[in-house]
Amino acid sequence: MSERLSAGDTAPAFTLSDADGNHVSLADRKGRKVVVYFYPAALTPGCTKQACDFTDNLELLAGAGYDVIGISPDKPEKLAKFRERENLKVTLLSDPSKGVLESYGAFGEKMMYGKAVTGVIRSTIIVDEQGKVERALYNVRATGHVAKIIKDLGI
Numbered sequence: 001m002s003e004r005l006s007a008g009d010t011a012p013a014f015t016l017s018d019a020d021g022n023h024v025s026l027a028d029r030k031g032r033k034v035v036v037y038f039y040p041a042a043l044t045p046g047c048t049k050q051a052c053d054f055t056d057n058l059e060l061l062a063g064a065g066y067d068v069i070g071i072s073p074d075k076p077e078k079l080a081k082f083r084e085r086e087n088l089k090v091t092l093l094s095d096p097s098k099g100v101l102e103s104y105g106a107f108g109e110k111m112m113y114g115k116a117v118t119g120v121i122r123s124t125i126i127v128d129e130q131g132k133v134e135r136a137l138y139n140v141r142a143t144g145h146v147a148k149i150i151k152d153l154g155i
Helices: 044-056 058-063 076-086 099-103 147-153
Strands: 015-018 024-027 033-038 066-072 091-094 107-112 115-121 123-127 132-140
Touching: 015 076, 033 044, 044 058, 044 066, 044 076, 044 115, 044 147, 058 066, 076 091, 099 107
Parallel strands: 033 066, 066 091
Antiparallel strands: 015 024, 015 091, 033 123, 107 115, 123 132
């Protein structure tokens, strides 16, 4: 299992393709706070709820200085379909090799329906303006998670 991040760690650098095939790097966001969330699969009920919650609260988060990036192992074409179908406004990135997921501790063994399986661990990492981890949240729930982040950040 990949090592989980903690507050104060340097957020691992990444450059991934977005839904349109453009390269997006964490370094591009230097000087801004970034909510990086990891989800198992586009176009599934829980991941759709979570992405819609982030989209619904995007203006509030942006107003408080936060960018939002969602990362999954899905290919850019599927992310584009997900974005169009659900009218999503968050940046969705593709990590089919799962390298970024692993570097953030968001891929490994988890419990699903009482069984140990290997897969994406639904996680949210909040990165500060200097690229340091401010908060690292693992095994989060899809529903209600965005509201909890907003409350915890005092937005």
